Amino acid sequence: MISLRPALQSHATRLIGFAKKHPGLIAIFGFLSGVASFFLVERKESLAQVIALIMLAGWAWLLLENWLRTGILRRFGVEMSPVVMRYVTQLVHQESLFFTLPFFIAVTTWDHGQVGFTLLLVGCALVSLIDPIYYKWLAPRRSLFVAYHALTLFAVLLVVIPLIFHLSTGQSLWWALALALLFSLPSLRGLLPKGYWWRIPVLVLMLITMAVVTWMAREWIPPAALRLTGITLSQHMDREKREPGNSIEQITASRLHQEGLYAWTSVRAPRGLREKIHHVWIMDGYEKDRITLDISGGREKGYRAWTHKRNFPADPVGQWQVRVITDSGQLVGLTRFTVTESSPEPVSLTEPIAVPEKIAVPEQKDELPLDDIELETE
Numbered sequence: 013m014i015s016l017r018p019a020l021q022s023h024a025t026r027l028i029g030f031a032k033k034h035p036g037l038i039a040i041f042g043f044l045s046g047v048a049s050f051f052l053v054e055r056k057e058s059l060a061q062v063i064a065l066i067m068l069a070g071w072a073w074l075l076l077e078n079w080l081r082t083g084i085l086r087r088f089g090v091e092m093s094p095v096v097m098r099y100v101t102q103l104v105h106q107e108s109l110f111f112t113l114p115f116f117i118a119v120t121t122w123d124h125g126q127v128g129f130t131l132l133l134v135g136c137a138l139v140s141l142i143d144p145i146y147y148k149w150l151a152p153r154r155s156l157f158v159a160y161h162a163l164t165l166f167a168v169l170l171v172v173i174p175l176i177f178h179l180s181t182g183q184s185l186w187w188a189l190a191l192a193l194l195f196s197l198p199s200l201r202g203l204l205p206k207g208y209w210w211r212i213p214v215l216v217l218m219l220i221t222m223a224v225v226t227w228m229a230r231e232w233i234p235p236a237a238l239r240l241t242g243i244t245l246s247q248h249m250d251r252e253k254r255e256p257g258n259s260i261e262q263i264t265a266s267r268l269h270q271e272g273l274y275a276w277t278s279v280r281a282p283r284g285l286r287e288k289i290h291h292v293w294i295m296d297g298y299e300k301d302r303i304t305l306d307i308s309g310g311r312e313k314g315y316r317a318w319t320h321k322r323n324f325p326a327d328p329v330g331q332w333q334v335r336v337i338t339d340s341g342q343l344v345g346l347t348r349f350t351v352t353e354s355s356p357e358p359v360s361l362t363e364p365i366a367v368p369e370k371i372a373v374p375e376q377k378d379e380l381p382l383d384d385i386e387l388e389t390e
Contacts, residue, residue: 043110049175050114064172067111070104071165071195102146105164109137112167115236121345125232133167136160158199162222166192174237178285181235182340189226193219230342237285240336240345241314242278247271254316265328266354272322275334279317279344281309288339291319296330329353 049063113133120130139145139160151157169188173179179187200218204211226233247267248257256276263273275291286308293301307315328351336344 040110041107043113045107045111047114049111049171050118061176063111064175067108067168068172070107071168098147098151102140105160106137106140108164108168109133109140112171112236113137115171116167116234119234119236119239119344121234121343124343124346126234126343129232130234132163136163155203158196158203161199162192162196165195166226170233171236174285175282178282180285180287180340181237181338181342184237185230185233185235185340185342189223193222230340231337233342235338235342235344237281237309238287238289238338238344239280239314240277241280242276242316243334243336243345243347244274244276245334245347245349246274246276249274249276249318249320256318260349262350262352264352264354268324268328268351272320272324273349274318274320275347276316276318277336277345278314279307279336280311280314281307283309285309289344290335290337290339292333292335292337293321294333294335295325295328300325 045063045066116130116133120126139150150160166188169191170184173184173187174181177184197215197219200215204214244256244259245261246256246259247263249255250257256274260273275293277291279289281287286306289305289307291301291303291305292299301321303319303321305317305319307317309315330351332349332351333346334349335346338344
């Protein structure tokens with residue numbers, strides 16, 4: 013046991029010295045491992061799961077830090093200095109953030125509020141690389157560092173939970189939020205003075221507040237496990253090739269009523285993942301239709317599905333969106349189109365203008381008949 017002590021100390025010192033001398037290599041390795049996992053999800057998912065487990069192992073070290081330090085001291089007689097532990101924490105933050113970035117960058121809808129969450133992760137990753145900012149600005153601010161720590165763990169869990177356990181996006185979001193707050197509890201306790209009866213109620217209130225705020229903002233959190241590879245609005249569909257016709261961005265009200273509109277989407281997900289998504293039709297900020305689709309992961313080209321909407325309001329003129337969202341309300345992607353006024357029909361000056369009788373027209377309900385839904389199930 014005594015003979016191992018100098019060797020362990022020597023290896024640890026050399027490793028830390030190398031990492032300090034080449035901090036960019038750690039970030040590059042983390043980013044490359046994230047890119048590799050992103051592409052391995054569809055082809056060699058088992059390897060992606062191994063990389064994800066390595067990420068969790070790093071967090072297990074941080075969560076069990078005190079116990080492991082005591083165990084190493086008793087078993088090998090080596091005491092891990094606080095400096096070493098702080099640097100290990102920084103390495104785990106770097107690895108985790110650069111591992112998750114490829115997943116979130118790929119699924120972010122860049123003309124939506126999701127861009128804020130992804131840019132926040134990018135900023136956190138850059139902070140982990142710059143020692144003066146990380147150690148002299150972030151680490152001394154205890155509350156800010158706790159938030160930084162919890163956000164990093166939350167992002168990692170959003171990626172690895174669907175990969176390893178094949179939970180749905182909503183389930184993964186719930187578990188990631190619960191575990192991130194639970195494992196942040198020891199750090200949160202350090203923010204409050206000791207010896208006061210109100211510490212526990214305040215801690216509970218802090219956890220509830222953080223959970224509620226995060227859940228309410230879930231629309232702005234990209235679903236790391238789902239990637240929209242294609243979305244098209246068209247008036248035609250090639251049923252044999254199962255591909256949409258030409259994409260449109262503008263259509264007149266008369267053509268919309270006559271022919272309707274197809275919304276075609278392709279969504280990629282890890283193998284074994286089954287998910288409910290919704291095509292939500294929105295006019296001028298108000299939801300008009302919601303069509304539920306069941307998808308399954310594993311197809312290289314993504315799970316393709318389309319819906320054909322024909323029952324539009326009597327006056328559909330306005331700005332429209334078709335949003336693809338998960339069962340938990342997270343946005344997978346969206347597209348927009350505009351409905352314009354119909355061109356007036358030319359009137360003959362040689363014929364009298366017929367005045368139509370008033371006809372009672374039943375009120376149109378904004379519901380989608382079952383035969384309006386067509387799905388690709390391969």
